[in-house]
Amino acid sequence: MKRRKVVYLGPKFTFSHEAAVKYFGDDCDYEPINRINDVFDKITLNDYDYGVAPAENSVGGAIGDTLDLFIKTDLKIYDQITLNIKQNLISLCSDKKDIKKIFSHPQSFFQCAGYIKKNFPNCECIETASNAKAAIFALEEPNSASIGPYLLAKEYNLNILGEDINDKKDNQTKFYIVSKKFKTLAGQKSLIIFSLLNKPGALYRIMKVFKNQKINMTKIESRPSKEKNWEYVFIVEYENSPNSAKNAKLIGEIKKKCDYFDYLGSY
Amino acid sequence: MKRRKVVYLGPKFTFSHEAAVKYFGDDCDYEPINRINDVFDKITLNDYDYGVAPAENSVGGAIGDTLDLFIKTDLKIYDQITLNIKQNLISLCSDKKDIKKIFSHPQSFFQCAGYIKKNFPNCECIETASNAKAAIFALEEPNSASIGPYLLAKEYNLNILGEDINDKKDNQTKFYIVSKKFKTLAGQKSLIIFSLLNKPGALYRIMKVFKNQKINMTKIESRPSKEKNWEYVFIVEYENSPNSAKNAKLIGEIKKKCDYFDYLGSY
Numbered sequence: 001m002k003r004r005k006v007v008y009l010g011p012k013f014t015f016s017h018e019a020a021v022k023y024f025g026d027d028c029d030y031e032p033i034n035r036i037n038d039v040f041d042k043i044t045l046n047d048y049d050y051g052v053a054p055a056e057n058s059v060g061g062a063i064g065d066t067l068d069l070f071i072k073t074d075l076k077i078y079d080q081i082t083l084n085i086k087q088n089l090i091s092l093c094s095d096k097k098d099i100k101k102i103f104s105h106p107q108s109f110f111q112c113a114g115y116i117k118k119n120f121p122n123c124e125c126i127e128t129a130s131n132a133k134a135a136i137f138a139l140e141e142p143n144s145a146s147i148g149p150y151l152l153a154k155e156y157n158l159n160i161l162g163e164d165i166n167d168k169k170d171n172q173t174k175f176y177i178v179s180k181k182f183k184t185l186a187g188q189k190s191l192i193i194f195s196l197l198n199k200p201g202a203l204y205r206i207m208k209v210f211k212n213q214k215i216n217m218t219k220i221e222s223r224p225s226k227e228k229n230w231e232y233v234f235i236v237e238y239e240n241s242p243n244s245a246k247n248a249k250l251i252g253e254i255k256k257k258c259d260y261f262d263y264l265g266s267y
Numbered sequence: 268m269k270r271r272k273v274v275y276l277g278p279k280f281t282f283s284h285e286a287a288v289k290y291f292g293d294d295c296d297y298e299p300i301n302r303i304n305d306v307f308d309k310i311t312l313n314d315y316d317y318g319v320a321p322a323e324n325s326v327g328g329a330i331g332d333t334l335d336l337f338i339k340t341d342l343k344i345y346d347q348i349t350l351n352i353k354q355n356l357i358s359l360c361s362d363k364k365d366i367k368k369i370f371s372h373p374q375s376f377f378q379c380a381g382y383i384k385k386n387f388p389n390c391e392c393i394e395t396a397s398n399a400k401a402a403i404f405a406l407e408e409p410n411s412a413s414i415g416p417y418l419l420a421k422e423y424n425l426n427i428l429g430e431d432i433n434d435k436k437d438n439q440t441k442f443y444i445v446s447k448k449f450k451t452l453a454g455q456k457s458l459i460i461f462s463l464l465n466k467p468g469a470l471y472r473i474m475k476v477f478k479n480q481k482i483n484m485t486k487i488e489s490r491p492s493k494e495k496n497w498e499y500v501f502i503v504e505y506e507n508s509p510n511s512a513k514n515a516k517l518i519g520e521i522k523k524k525c526d527y528f529d530y531l532g533s534y
Contacts, residue, residue: 034392034393034394035373035376035392035394037377037380058491058496058497059491059493060491061331061335061489061490062331062489064328064329065377106302106332106396109302110332110335113304126301126396127302127396127397128395128396129393129394130394168493170496172496200478200481200483200484201474201478203474203484203487204471204474204477207470207471207474208471210471211467211468211471216467217467217470218497220470220487220489220499221489222329222486222487222488223328224324224325224326224327224328226326226435229325229437229439230485230486232486232487
C-alpha cells in the first residue's frame with residue numbers, strides 16, 4: 001500500500017501536528033506547512049492526500065480562514081478529530097518569580113487569560129504568530145516564558161513552570177481532515193455551506209426546512225461572502241437522520257432556496 | 268470641557284489607530300494598548316472613556332475576541348466607524364526584485380493573497396502578531412518587505428513598493444467605539460446578544476419574531492458559550508424600525524425566548 005501523505009498546519013510540535021499524528025498514526029509521510037491556504041493548495045495540486053487544519057476551538061470559536069477555504073476550493077471534509085488542548089507555561093527559567101515577559105499566540109493568551117492575570121499580573125504579554133515562534137522567543141530572551149503544548153517544551157528542552165494552565169479544563173479543538181474525497185455521506189453530522197439572496201426572511205425559510213424535517217441544527221456560522229461587503233455565506237452543521245431519504249430530501253429543499261450551495265462532508 | 272481619553276488596540280500607526288483618530292479627531296488623549304481585552308479592562312476601570320476595537324473586516328469576517336468581550340463585560344457599543352483598508356508593500360529596498368521574504372499579520376496576508384501569488388510566487392511569507400511588528404522585522408532583515416498601512420511606512424521611513432495591494436479594492440473594516448454608555452438607542456441598526464436553551468427549533472423561533480415584526484436581520488454570528496463546549500451565544504444585528512414601539516416589542520418578544528439576553532447598542 002502506498003504510504004499516505006499528510007500535510008498539516010505547522011510548524012512542527014503544535015496542536016495541529018498532534019492532531020495529525022493522533023488521526024493518522026506513525027505510518028504516514030507528514031509535512032508541516034506555515035499557512036492554512038497552503039494546506040488546501042497542496043491537496044488541490046495532488047502533492048498530498050490529506051490535510052489537517054484547525055476547525056474550531058471550544059473557547060476561541062471557529063477558524064474563519066479554514067471555513068473560507070472550503071468556499072474558495074473544491075475540497076471536502078473527509079473526517080474530523082477533537083483534541084484536548086493542554087497549555088503549558090514553558091521557559092528556560094526554573095522559577096516563576098523570574099518571569100517578566102510572556103510570549104504566545106493570541107488564542108493561547110485568550111485561553112489562559114485568568115491564569116496569567118492571577119499569576120503574572122505585571123508581566124508583559126507579547127503576541128506571536130504561533131506558539132512555536134513564542135517558544136523560540138522564550139529561548140532567546142532572558143526572564144521570559146511562552147505558552148504552548150508539551151511537545152514544544154520537550155523539543156526545545158524547556159522547563160514546564162505551569163501545567164494545564166488553560167482556564168477551562170475541558171478546552172478542546174476540532175480539526176478537519178481535508179481531502180478531495182468523502183469518507184462517508186452518513187456520519188453523525190453533516191456540514192453544508194450556502195448563500196441566500198438578500199431578501200428579508202431568507203434565513204428564516206431555511207430554518208423552517210430544518211424544523212419541518214425535524215432535523216436538528218447544531219451550529220451556524222456566517223462568513224463574508226467575498227462578493228459584496230457585509231453580505232454573508234452561512235455554514236450550518238446538523239445531525240443526520242438515520243433515514244437517508246430524509247437527509248436527501250432536506251438537502252433538496254434547501255438547495256432550491258439558495259443562491260449557492262455546497263455539501264462539505266459528513267463525520 | 269474635560270479632554271476625552273481614548274484607548275485603542277495598538278501598537279501605534281495601525282488601522283485601529285487610524286480609526287480612533289478619524290472618529291475622535293485631534294483633541295483627545297490617545298493611548299495604544301496591545302490586547303483587545305486590555306482595551307475593555309481600561310474602560311471598565313474608568314481609566315479611559317472610550318475604546319476603539321476592530322469589529323469586522325469585509326473579507327476576514329468578525330473579530331471573535333471583540334464580540335466575546337461584550338459577553339464577558341458590561342460595556343456597550345457607543346458607535347461604530349468604517350475604515351477603507353489600503354494595504355501597502357513596504358520595504359527598505361527600492362526594487363521589488365530584491366524581496367525574498369514578506370512579513371505580515373495573517374489577516375493582511377489573507378487580504379493580499381492574490382497580489383502575493385502573482386508578484387512574489389517564490390517569496391517566503393512569515394506571519395507576525397501585528398503589521399507594526401512586521402514593519403520592524405522588515406527594517407531589521409535585508410531583502411525583506413512587510414504589508415501594512417501607509418502610516419507605518421511613513422513612521423519608519425520605509426519605501427512603498429506597492430500601493431493599495433489588497434485583492435478587493437473595497438476592503439473595509441468596521442470598528443466599535445466601546446464605552447460604558449449608549450450614544451443613542453435609535454440608530455439605523457441595533458446589535459443584540461443572546462443564548463438559547465438547547466432545544467431543536469430554538470433559533471427558528473427567534474427568527475420568526477423578526478419575520479412577524481417585519482424587522483430585517485442584517486447579520487448573525489455565533490460564538491462559543493464558554494459554559495459548555497460546542498454550545499453557542501448568538502449575536503444578531505438588525506435594522507431598527509422608525510417606530511420605536513415596534514423595536515421595543517421585538518426586544519420584549521425575543522427576551523422571553525432567551526436563556527440570556529443583552530442589548531449591546533445602536534449605531
